Amino acid sequence: MRILVLANTPAHVHLYRHAVDRLEDAGHDVLVLTREYACTTDLLDFYGMPYRVYGEHGTDRYSKLKFARELGGQFFTIGREARRFDPDVIFGRGPYAAYAGTLTRTPVVLVLDDEPTAFNHTISRPFANCILSPRVTRRDLGDDHYTFDGFKECAYLHPEVFERDANVREFLGVEPDEQYILVRFNALDAFHDTDLEGFKPHQRRDLVERLSEHATVFVSDEGDEMDFRDLPARPYELHPALIHDAMAEASLLVADTGTMATEAALLGTPAFRYRGTDDREYGEFQELERAGLAEQFDEYAAVRDRSLEILTDDDVPARWQQRRQEYVSDLVNLSDLLVDVAESRGAIDRLSSSTRQTLQRKRPEQAQL
Missing domain, CATH: 3.40.50.2000 (Glycogen Phosphorylase B;)
Known part of the structure; x- marks a missing residue:
């Protein structure tokens, strides 16, 4: 064929x-x-x-x-x-x-x-x-x-097809017990994204600065607009094929894009999506929220504060992984x-x-x- x-x-x-x-x-x-x-x-x-x-x-x-x-x-x-x-x-x-x-x-x-x-x-x-x-x-x-x-x-x-690369922390340059966060900023360049807005520039900077007080921050900036010179964060620079391995080891994913939020949730990593001006409803996100694997936010302050809250809760990793095992296996x-x-x-x-x-x-x- x-x-x-x-x-x-x-x-x-x-x-x-x-x-x-x-x-x-x-x-x-x-x-x-x-x-x-x-x-x-x-x-x-x-x-x-x-x-x-x-x-x-x-x-x-x-x-x-x-x-x-x-x-x-x-x-x-x-x-x-x-x-x-x-x-x-x-x-x-x-x-x-x-x-x-x-x-x-x-x-x-x-x-x-x-x-x-x-x-x-x-x-x-x-x-x-x-x-x-x-x-x-x-x-x-x-x-x-x-x-x-x-x-x-x-x-x-x-779970039958995904197996994380055990070397991803070494590739990222983080210690085995070091807490790190992935932040994803969408370029919003697709046809269906016309006229949508995610994190604003000042919100991006504030988010990274606040998160960096609790963990190492890696930023994946699809539009390549972020200036890292005086920012307490590192650009995510691994080969794109390793993004899911990095996501699986992360303590948190914060994004204004949909696909990576869904991916992180299915890997058992807390996934917080900032909707920005996108007021449309998606069945996938509603289902992941119901399963306790993802959360969506309409206000910037809400996603920022919830992110800081989750990073100080030591029980979160085990709780999210348990939810993932119970949900994804079926x-x-x-x-x-x-x-x-x-x-x-x-x-x-x-x-x-x-x-x-x-x-x-x-x-x-x-x-x-």
Whole structure:
């Protein structure tokens, strides 16, 4: 079989990397189509995944006009590469995967989450043969929409697939018993982030200064705007493939971005997300809050003060790990599911009965449009 994967962001690389390895080991041909965005191609190189680049996307503040200008050239390259590869099934999300599938007359599998904008869902849904999303996704996307117990991040952070690198503290230059914090500042450059604002510059500085009184602070600044010259913090400079290892060892993650907050929560690290001007609701975060693994804040002072409180509670690490063990162990290993769906060419009725049992058809009463 020939499997085409559209991976547009670092998170997409992690989503598919274990499935790609297993499909290649089984003798299938796999190609990843990607764009130059943040560390996406760095990750593809690190994991040895076969890929071709169809375009690029900068980390400057995004605009609809710039998005429109980029789109035409990217679609042309995706179409050319998809026809050349001639896939049997396509994985992805949004208009890119839908277009590739339509052009090559290939079954399309969309792997979605509770994305805030309806644009990607609306434009790609009519072209999908199968849509997979976490059970907590609020949208009903039709008869071909199936849900699973878990999160997209379970493809690489499920206990069956994630094993932390024991050397990560040495790589970071921290002692075995040294408490450290990861702070993540979002560039907010994606199309769906237009007009959103996370931590303001003075809040970033205040947060780092206050946290540094209790622990070593590492800052991952996606927009590369932070000036560290007189700041009591270190830039996070490890290879991006090690971020989850670093996250698993951290005492706390504070972020104004969604993916890393979800990842930290699933690893049993307290995950605090500052919403800033983002007032949209996400089923994933609501579920993680219910499980006691993540917290969201509308006010800057609240996330700062709660962070300081958690750092002085010696019982927090054991409490969060216990919650993680009780919650995550029952979730679906998404990489297993992706491999099975790929080998069935996106046809749910061809899956084994045991695999079908991990899926539920989305019911209208579950959805919130």
